[in-house]
Amino acid sequence: MSNESPLIQSMRTAVAAAPADVPLRLHLAELLLGEGLGEAAVAEAAVALQHAPGDAGARALMMRAMGLPAPADGKAGTAEEPEQPAAHRPSTGFDWAAAEDEVAGAVPPRFVTPAPAPGPGATAPEVPLAADGSGDPGDATAWEVDTPGSVTLADVGGMQEIKDRLEAAFLAPMRNPELGRLYGKSLRGGLLMYGPPGCGKTFIARAVAGELGASFMSVSINDVLDMWMGNSERNMHEVFETARRQAPCVLFLDEVDALGAKRSRMQHGGMRNTVNQLLTELDGVGGANEGVFVLAATNVPWDVDIALRRPGRLDRTLLVLPPDAPAREAILRYHLRDRPIESVDLGKLVKVTEDLSGADLAHVCESASERALLDSTRTGVVRMINMKDLLGAAKEVRPSTDPWFASARNVAMFANEGGMYDELLAYLKKRRKL
Ligand SMILES: Nc1ncnc2c1ncn2[C@@H]1O[C@H](COP(=O)(O)OP(=O)(O)O)[C@@H](O)[C@H]1O
Ligand SMILES: [Mg+2]
Incomplete structure (x- = not known):
């Protein structure tokens, strides 16, 4: 590849001469990732994992290259890390925009229907998932205030x-x-x-x-x-x-x-x-x-x-009820924004995710990424996150709002004092949850 640096090119030659040398290949993957060549890095990490499926460094690198958070168990990554020169450790994950430019025309589109012109509502801003109480109970005097933000x-x-x-x-x-x-x-x-x-x-x-x-x-x-x-x-x-x-x-x-x-x-x-x-x-x-x-x-x-x-x-x-269809589309679009996806039919996904909360939808995107990652690791052939991953993930997640509706139903029916829950009753009737 002509756009690869001389260092990477000689590393490629070295790796070709010693294909089973896992540390060497990981070194190459690090270099690729460091230069924003995320997809190429994923490919090398996948081959390394084929040779050494348990290699924590390879796993951690793979996760990073695919834009997933590092493994949570804390054990992974530390033992092998000295193998990789710190100077080449990239600060960012998979640079999807760069990769997309690079392979423009050669890969299928991310979404099967043309995306609408990105207006102010096209992306949701960064907010904590399932945020519940962000204050620090141990330091009750330091109440945090955010300066006027851009979320509208x-x-x-x-x-x-x-x-x-x-x-x-x-x-x-x-x-x-x-x-x-x-x-x-x-x-x-x-x-x-x-x-x-x-x-x-x-x-x-x-x-x-x-x-x-x-x-x-x-x-x-x-x-x-x-x-x-x-x-x-x-x-x-x-x-x-x-x-x-x-x-x-x-x-x-x-x-x-x-x-x-x-x-x-x-x-x-x-x-x-x-x-x-x-x-x-x-x-x-x-x-x-x-x-x-x-x-x-x-x-x-x-x-x-x-x-x-x-x-x-x-x-x-x-x-505030579970997100309706346009809300689900916005939430899904937001959570897929930085992930390597191909031919995702958002309309279909929106249809099969009725009843899921915003937090549930984030989980669907996360676990679809994991499916694609596991597959890539298993086969050594990198592939994008596709509809099958997303539909499979959506099928597996139970709406976390179910228990809430079970309690709310009783209250709305038997303790609707002053009509406070009229709106809820109307929704339950409409959704045949009564
Ligand atoms: N209509 C919506 N549009 C965009 N994102 C949404 C919408 N509704 C929920 N979300 C997302 O769902 C997640 C959970 O929402 P949150 O406000 O924390 O729920 P709650 O406070 O009701 O428990 C957040 O990440 C939020 O960004
Ligand atoms: Mg909240």
């Missing part, structure tokens, strides 16, 4: 109904101060998002912050709670003070159910004080909360303290 509702795939409701109930009045004054008191308090885990509550809260050009502060109530008398209240106050200092700021309170007496780890008295502290903070005195927008979330709304749900507090609810 355009990055949230599908879910048009949610976007419309957010726009009408929250964003429009916030954007327009006149309208805000008109709404006055009714805009106090905040919005409570609820639904099964992994379906985008945190993601949506972040997008709302982006829409408002506000900073974003995500706090799990579990991290606020402290077993020592008075500490939870103080933590709660500090959280709000931090948000006020950063205004405009969206304060996202995750796992608010942790304050519910039913799930209490503490005595009732202690929890009551913490709930009262939150109510005080929500009410704010003398416009203290100017520019602080509270969004709360829970997977178990039926455990949320009723005092929090009174008018002017977390009285408005928003049901």
Whole structure:
């Protein structure tokens, strides 16, 4: 290959002369990877693995070349690594864009249907998967605030109904101060998002912050709670003070159910004080909360303290359901963006992944990569991730939302106080889950 450096060319000659020399071949693979020739590196790693299937260094290299995270068991990679010169260890994984340019015209397209022009919604931004509570419980005073980010509702795939409701109930009045004054008191308090885990509550809260050009502060109530008398209240106050200092700021309170007496780890008295502290903070005195927008979330709304749900507090609810078809497409596209795929029919994949959460979809992409990787390793012939891998992976994953719907169904049917779960009931009926 003409675009390979002289060093790589002589390494190739050496490897050809000693095809069974695994360390030598891995050295070549490292060099290739270091120069962004990921696909060629995968090929060499695959041959090395044929000669030495248990070789940890070869496995680790293969994973890196395929853009997968390094093996988690910690043992792999360390023993063999001194074989590879540190200077040639690449800092990045598989450079798919470069590889794609290189083999343009020679490989099948990534997607079988032409991708739409990449608008702002075409890719989802980097957010933690299945993010639940990111604060550090050991250091309750250092509440993290993200500066205004670039995630907006355009990055949230599908879910048009949610976007419309957010726009009408929250964003429009916030954007327009006149309208805000008109709404006055009714805009106090905040919005409570609820639904099964992994379906985008945190993601949506972040997008709302982006829409408002506000900073974003995500706090799990579990991290606020402290077993020592008075500490939870103080933590709660500090959280709000931090948000006020950063205004405009969206304060996202995750796992608010942790304050519910039913799930209490503490005595009732202690929890009551913490709930009262939150109510005080929500009410704010003398416009203290100017520019602080509270969004709360829970997977178990039926455990949320009723005092929090009174008018002017977390009285408005928003049901966040498993991603609809356009949302699934956006999520899948995002998770496949850096992986070596070929002829993927997204439309078909979207159809067979109904009921899967955002987190489940990420898992499907991950395990499809593993299938392709194992196959490449076994046969020594590198191949891309294809529809068979993805469909197989999708078939194996059970919707992680199933247990949630099982509980939610009972609550919606037998404890639908004040019609709070009407929206959920309608969905359950529509999906024949009732
Ligand atoms: N509509 C959507 N568009 C793009 N990505 C989404 C969407 N819904 C969920 N996700 C992704 O799914 C994952 C889980 O979402 P998350 O907000 O953490 O769920 P929750 O807070 O409800 O448990 C995140 O990686 C998020 O990026
Ligand atoms: Mg979350």
